[in-house]
Amino acid sequence: MEMFRSNTVWYIICQPPTACGYSTGQLRFRGVSQMPVAEGKSVQQTVELLTRKLEVLGAEKQGTFCVDCETYHTAASTLGSQGQAGKLMYVMHNSEYPLSCFALFENGPCLTADTNFDVLMVKLKGFFQSAKASKIETRGTRYQYCDFLVKVGTVTMGPSARGISVEVEYGPCVVASDCWSLLLEFLQSFLGSHTPGAPAVFGNRHDTVYGPADTMVQYMELFNKIRKQPQVPVAGIR
Amino acid sequence: MADVLSVGVNLEAFAQAISAIQALRSSVSRVFDCLKDGMRNKETLEGREKAFIAHFQDNLHSVNRDLNELERLSNLVGKPSENHPLHNSGLLSLDPVQDKTPLYSQLLQAYKWSNKLQYHAGLASGLLNQQSLKRSANQMGVSAKRRPKAQPTTLVLPPQYVDDVISRIDRMFPEMSIHLSRPNGTSAMLLVTLGKVLKVIVVMRSLFIDRTIVKGYNENVYTEDGKLDIWSKSNYQVFQKVTDHATTALLHYQLPQMPDVVVRSFMTWLRSYIKLFQAPCQRCGKFLQDGLPPTWRDFRTLEAFHDTCRQ
Numbered sequence: 001m002e003m004f005r006s007n008t009v010w011y012i013i014c015q016p017p018t019a020c021g022y023s024t025g026q027l028r029f030r031g032v033s034q035m036p037v038a039e040g041k042s043v044q045q046t047v048e049l050l051t052r053k054l055e056v057l058g059a060e061k062q063g064t065f066c067v068d069c070e071t072y073h074t075a076a077s078t079l080g081s082q083g084q085a086g087k088l089m090y091v092m093h094n095s096e097y098p099l100s101c102f103a104l105f106e107n108g109p110c111l112t113a114d115t116n117f118d119v120l121m122v123k124l125k126g127f128f129q130s131a132k133a134s135k136i137e138t139r140g141t142r143y144q145y146c147d148f149l150v151k152v153g154t155v156t157m158g159p160s161a162r163g164i165s166v167e168v169e170y171g172p173c174v175v176a177s178d179c180w181s182l183l184l185e186f187l188q189s190f191l192g193s194h195t196p197g198a199p200a201v202f203g204n205r206h207d208t209v210y211g212p213a214d215t216m217v218q219y220m221e222l223f224n225k226i227r228k229q230p231q232v233p234v235a236g237i238r
Numbered sequence: 239m240a241d242v243l244s245v246g247v248n249l250e251a252f253a254q255a256i257s258a259i260q261a262l263r264s265s266v267s268r269v270f271d272c273l274k275d276g277m278r279n280k281e282t283l284e285g286r287e288k289a290f291i292a293h294f295q296d297n298l299h300s301v302n303r304d305l306n307e308l309e310r311l312s313n314l315v316g317k318p319s320e321n322h323p324l325h326n327s328g329l330l331s332l333d334p335v336q337d338k339t340p341l342y343s344q345l346l347q348a349y350k351w352s353n354k355l356q357y358h359a360g361l362a363s364g365l366l367n368q369q370s371l372k373r374s375a376n377q378m379g380v381s382a383k384r385r386p387k388a389q390p391t392t393l394v395l396p397p398q399y400v401d402d403v404i405s406r407i408d409r410m411f412p413e414m415s416i417h418l419s420r421p422n423g424t425s426a427m428l429l430v431t432l433g434k435v436l437k438v439i440v441v442m443r444s445l446f447i448d449r450t451i452v453k454g455y456n457e458n459v460y461t462e463d464g465k466l467d468i469w470s471k472s473n474y475q476v477f478q479k480v481t482d483h484a485t486t487a488l489l490h491y492q493l494p495q496m497p498d499v500v501v502r503s504f505m506t507w508l509r510s511y512i513k514l515f516q517a518p519c520q521r522c523g524k525f526l527q528d529g530l531p532p533t534w535r536d537f538r539t540l541e542a543f544h545d546t547c548r549q
Contacts, residue, residue: 146529179515
């Protein structure tokens, strides 16, 4: 089992390519009319814009990162006779914790296991079946600025780019609610007025130590939000 | 031109003086030869004595003469290096191959430099003496030789007393937990955990704080063999900065007669870091400056400031 850096505080926003606004925790949504699509900002261009702003700020590139998520649903044979819908389970990996594998239920517990867990899931085929074409992942560049770690990634599902994730980690602080104002100020410095509202992690559970699982829960929520968005026309994908 | 001439005269006088020395030496050795040979080769004792005395006298006379000659010559030679500030090393300036061995100019420079250094060091020592950073009760200006053998009384406090003081401070601040250990003899080491914000390693000598290192709450404070790691610094810039400020605080809080008050003041000051990530700068009102939160805490008011925002 690897050592966890339990100090991460993240924030994730996503941007659907058509809307050109940031849908965030509090849905600070800018209407399509206000930011016309004609501006022609593709996902890739927006990512470039963000990374350029970070570089101007003085952040240094530090390799890449990747977070992926696969959905499993309970196999039909094990469902009760009442025909209740099976719970969805998400199995996720994060390049920040290369030896670990995370298994989450929505609103449920988060299990942190070794990467061997993937093999176990194959054996449990009878109980959990992988949903077809459900794999969603975000890839991008890591940036370091002082004690901040910023990861700007493109969220892809199958062949199509579906949005942008921005993750900010402030290593020295272990209690999420302590440093939200500080993080917000940092976010404003490169996101401008698009800064999001506080994610749920910052509000609940006062002074519990932040762990990698909290990050994965936020990624899962983000991925779910993106999945529910209507499929973008091909024009938005480059 | 005159210089060259005088040098030439001097050189001639030197040569003569050297030969005079040789003459003196040979006449002196003749005296000893004569003494060694003693009285011989004469029939009568009287004749022998006379001849010996005459011979001896002759020899002494020649020694005297040679000595006088040498003295005269030595006056002629003079003391060429006497007037030069660099004494004999001034002769290096006579070296004709300046380009190949610029010893003389280098020497002059070094001389000037060391003069300046001495002057500035004098000024600096004067200034530093005005603001003593010594925290023990030792008086300034006492030379090492005359320093009393006995340690100052504040350094020989019984460990029990130190334990009491620390545990009293521990009880004073509920959000602060202090763990005391003595891994190396009587000197105590404290591991202070402040809320869920930071950890501080404090190395004590009796009740004096010798060194502090501030690290993050989630950082490892132990070495591989399980001892407190008092040497490595934090991986985070913010805690490296706080470490610097804590060291400044050690030097600020000093009261040699009441070391327990010093420790208490220091801990009170340290406790203000509980809001390290939550308090905006009292001057600029912002949280971040160059990516760092306000790391400075005022020594009296305990208000938060950025390092560059404080007065």
